[in-house]
Each structure stands twice: as C-alpha cells, then as structure tokens.
Amino acid sequence: xxxxxxxxxxxxxxxxxxxxxxxxxxxxxxxxxxxxxxDEGFPRAAIEALGYHVETHGQKGFNGVxxxxxxxxxxxxxxxxxxxxxxxxxxxxxxWKIGPRVLRVASIYLPNGNPLGTxxxxxxxxxxxxxxxxxxxxLRDECDLVLAGDYNIIPEPLDAKSPAAWAGDALxxxxxxxxxxxxxxxxLVDAVRSTTDDQTFTFWxxxxxxWQKNNGIRxxxxxxxPEAAERMMSVGVDQHVxxxxxxxxxxxxxxxxxx
DNA sequence: ATGGCCGGCGCAGCCGGA
Numbered sequence: 001x002x003x004x005x006x007x008x009x010x011x012x013x014x015x016x017x018x019x020x021x022x023x024x025x026x027x028x029x030x031x032x033x034x035x036x037x038x039d040e041g042f043p044r045a046a047i048e049a050l051g052y053h054v055e056t057h058g059q060k061g062f063n064g065v066x067x068x069x070x071x072x073x074x075x076x077x078x079x080x081x082x083x084x085x086x087x088x089x090x091x092x093x094x095x096w097k098i099g100p101r102v103l104r105v106a107s108i109y110l111p112n113g114n115p116l117g118t119x120x121x122x123x124x125x126x127x128x129x130x131x132x133x134x135x136x137x138x139l140r141d142e143c144d145l146v147l148a149g150d151y152n153i154i155p156e157p158l159d160a161k162s163p164a165a166w167a168g169d170a171l172x173x174x175x176x177x178x179x180x181x182x183x184x185x186x187x188l189v190d191a192v193r194s195t196t197d198d199q200t201f202t203f204w205x206x207x208x209x210x211w212q213k214n215n216g217i218r219x220x221x222x223x224x225x226p227e228a229a230e231r232m233m234s235v236g237v238d239q240h241v242x243x244x245x246x247x248x249x250x251x252x253x254x255x256x257x258x259x
Numbered sequence: 260a261t262g263g264c265c266g267g268c269g270c271a272g273c274c275g276g277a
Contacts, residue, residue, distance in 0.1 A: 009265075009266070009276085010265085010266050010267070012266085012267085013265085013267085014266095034266095034276085036266065037267095060267090060268090061266090061267050061268065061274090061275090062267080062274090062275070112275085112276065112277060114275095114276080114277070152276095152277075169277075170277085171277065203277070205264075205276095205277065206263095206264035206265050206277095207262080207264045207265090207277095208261090208262060208263050208264085209262095210264095219277080249264085249265080249276085249277080
C-alpha cells in the first residue's frame with residue numbers, strides 16, 4: 001500500500017491538481033497539510049467521487065490537515081495531545097485495521113517557527129516536545145506507525161541546495177534539528193533518507209525561480225516505526241508535480257509498504 | 260548582483276508562509 005504526504009497550500013486553489021494526482025498515483029492513504037479550510041468548506045464530494053474517505057481537521061484561513069483513504073479509518077483523533085489550549089489545526093491521526101495488523105498514520109503540519117526572536121519559535125519547540133512525547137507513547141504499541149507531514153525542518157545540510165542561506169531561519173536551527181534527531185533516536189526511520197544518499201528536495205519557493213534553479217529544501221518527511229520500516233518496499237518524491245499548472249510549493253512524498 | 264510569489268479573506272491590501 002502507498003502512504004503519501006503532501007502540503008497542498010490551500011485545498012480550494014489546489015483541488016484540480018490534487019484530483020489529477022490522486023487519479024494518477026492512487027495512494028491508499030494521503031496525508032494533506034495546509035488545507036486552509038474549515039471542515040464544512042472542504043470540497044469532500046469531489047474527492048469522495050474518486051473513492052476516497054475524507055477526514056479533516058480544519059480552521060479558517062490557515063493551517064488545517066486531512067486524511068484521505070481508500071479504506072475508512074476505524075478511529076480518528078484530532079489535535080496533538082499535550083496542550084488543550086492550542087487552537088491551531090496541525091495534527092490528525094487515523095487507525096486502520098488491515099487483517100491482523102494495526103496501522104496508525106498521522107498527518108502533521110509542524111509550526112514554521114519564523115521569525116526567530118518571536119513567540120513563534122518557542123511555539124515550534126513546544127509543539128515538537130509534544131510530538132516527541134506522543135511518538136514515544138505510540139512506539140510502545142510496536143505497531144505499524146507512520147508520522148507523515150510537513151515538519152518544517154531541514155534535517156541536514158545535504159537537505160538544502162544552499163544551506164548557508166538558511167542559517168538564520170527557523171527551519172534550520174540546531175534546537176529543532178536536534179529534536180528531529182531525537183525522534184529518529186526513538187527508533188523512527190526517515191523513509192527518504194534511509195533509502196537514498198542523494199539530495200532530494202520536497203519544497204521550492206514560489207519566488208526567485210527556485211524551482212527552475214532547483215533551489216529547494218527537504219522538509220516533508222515520512223517517519224516510520226521499526227515495524228512499518230520493515231515493510232518498506234519503495235520510497236518516492238513526486239517532484240514532477242511541482243512543474244504542473246498552479247502547483248503547491250511542496251510536492252508529494254510517498255512510501256510503499258508491503259501488504 | 261539582486262530580486263523575482265502565492266493563498267485566504269474579501270474586494271484592498273495585509274497576513275502568513277518558507
């Protein structure tokens with residue numbers, strides 16, 4: 001089965017592109033971020049017409065995550081545990097029962113954290129601490145777990161065309177990269193990096209001809225539990241989608257797991 | 260050498276993104 005993550009940067013502006021991609025790629029589960037829509041405004045009918053079940057966790061204008069799946073999930077939970085006062089819609093998790101196996105997949109939109117020196121960067125670190133706590137709990141289940149999303153973290157210099165240009169940016173700070181490293185220390189496997197040493201970008205800014213110059217970064221990640229990683233058959237990044245009409249600035253990242 | 264955009268909201272231009 002194919003599990004994908006994609007920051008679509010606005011579902012209303014991206015619906016045609018999303019439908020085209022779903023029809024061609026046919027992922028079993030697609031984790032979306034930045035739907036920028038309330039639940040009631042999400043164009044679910046067009047997606048359901050392609051045979052997908054739709055679960056959203058939206059908010060007005062900003063953020064928002066969704067899970068699209070061919071099989072309906074057995075359970076869904078919204079919001080990252082650990083702060084009931086957090087109003088930002090950045091986390092949705094589903095559970096699927098596949099024969100004897102339990103598969104958990106979360107769609108994650110980790111805070112950007114810019115600009116440094118404001119409350120936004122501590123919010124990012126606090127959110128990451130909650131994610132680490134949640135991942136620690138989930139890994140105790142020893143089930144197939146995929147934490148998929150826009151992490152807004154450039155893990156290593158290899159993951160940027162021009163790492164120096166990101167030195168003062170929240171995406172490339174030692175503190176947040178350290179937490180990403182700790183997530184991997186828990187046993188989570190970075191699907192893309194575990195299968196290639198090549199520079200593989202998932203985001204290119206709309207500005208300054210970044211796509212044409214391949215001036216990209218790798219910030220969209222699939223983190224797999226050891227049990228899920230054992231079933232990993234292939235990993236891909238649908239970079240061609242960045243060249244379509246009216247693209248998102250992010251592209252889909254996918255992992256294929258053995259059934 | 261530098262800078263170049265886009266979506267949402269809502270109907271002008273600002274906010275947020277990365």
